[in-house]
Amino acid sequence: MKKNPILQILMLFLSILAVSTATASAAETVSKYGTQKVVYHVNYDDAKKQSSTLRNIQNHINAVGAENLDIKVVMHGNGLSMLIKPEALKNLPKFKTANANQSMIQKIDQLKMLGVDFNVCANTVKGRQVDVARDLYDVETSHIVPSGVAELAYLQSKGYLYLRP
Known part of the structure; x- marks a missing residue:
């Protein structure tokens, strides 16, 4: 079964977004408290x-x-x-x-x-x-x-x- 390259790029982008959001949230908590x-x-x-x-x-x-x-x-x-x-x-x-x-x-x-x-x-x-x-x-x-x-x-x-x- 062939993987769709656009779908792979989208999944990679979503993964990076999730990690950066979590990192930003953690940084925000530290800066707030x-x-x-x-x-x-x-x-x-x-x-x-x-x-x-x-x-x-x-x-x-x-x-x-x-x-x-x-x-x-x-x-x-x-x-x-x-x-x-x-x-x-x-x-x-x-x-x-x-x-x-x-x-x-x-x-x-x-x-x-x-x-x-x-x-x-x-x-x-x-x-x-x-x-x-x-x-x-x-x-x-x-x-x-x-x-x-x-x-x-x-x-x-x-x-x-x-x-x-």
């Missing part, structure tokens, strides 16, 4: 609200591009419930909820793969007697900050925009 440093504040234990916050972060990345963002999530107080494993709740009488179920974990993992940092308040860990290794999902020593509130103030002083959805 630039690079951003953002800290998301989580100190509430409502699983739906926490999930919505993670969705907001994903939407933020989709709009601006992971390569143009430096995003940190700072959790303290009840916000730590986002990372508490459901089976750990029995060990933590100072928490009402443990929201690190499979759905939450998948969202967190996806955001971590895109470069989002999740930070945990040491005051909350100590004051609520949380065993980091046993009770929390995927938290290492490097993820723990001395004070959630102090970390928020510090990041804002370093140019991070504060969001609390």
Whole structure:
């Protein structure tokens, strides 16, 4: 079967147009939003609200591009419930909820793969007697900050925009 040269040229032109449009769109996004440093504040234990916050972060990345963002999530107080494993709740009488179920974990993992940092308040860990290794999902020593509130103030002083959805 013979290929039509006009059809081949048309397909090539459409392919080039599609690539250039996508490139122009990406460039427009960068020029509109630039690079951003953002800290998301989580100190509430409502699983739906926490999930919505993670969705907001994903939407933020989709709009601006992971390569143009430096995003940190700072959790303290009840916000730590986002990372508490459901089976750990029995060990933590100072928490009402443990929201690190499979759905939450998948969202967190996806955001971590895109470069989002999740930070945990040491005051909350100590004051609520949380065993980091046993009770929390995927938290290492490097993820723990001395004070959630102090970390928020510090990041804002370093140019991070504060969001609390």
